[in-house]
Amino acid sequence: MKTENLENMINGWFIGDFEPTLIKTTDVEVAVKEYSKGDNEALHHHKIATEVTVVMTGRVRMNGKEYEKGDIIVVEPMEATDFEALEDSLTTVVKYPGATNDKYGGYPK
Known part of the structure; x- marks a missing residue:
């Protein structure tokens, strides 16, 4: 059995082709992300x-x-989105496939 703490992961990402990770894979990326009101x-x-x-x-x-x-939001490839936390929020995010370096445009502020 492996154990870890989300605080030790980068921006909440804990499964994928990056370090640190609990499961190293290119199949999928998974994160639990905490946002404070105003984060975008x-x-x-x-x-x-x-x-x-x-x-x-x-x-x-x-x-x-x-x-x-x-609510569950599905953003398809080539479909652009932005993000703003209107209040303190918690999200679970799944990216498939786990494509590293596949983010284009603006980046977290």
Whole structure:
């Protein structure tokens, strides 16, 4: 059995082709991300990966639309999105495939 703490991971990412990770794979990337109200990411897209975001707690805005606890957002390859935490929020994010260096455009501020 392996154990780790999310605080030791980079930006909440704990499965994927990066370090540190609990499972090294190019098949998928998984993160649990905590945001404080006002945290944001600039408009960006992926050329290869589909990114699925589940809002676990809080309220966020992506591309001008608000989402709250329980909402699931699927962003397909080449579809751009931005992100803003409208209140303290927790998300679970899955990217598949786990395509490293597949983020184009703006980056987290």
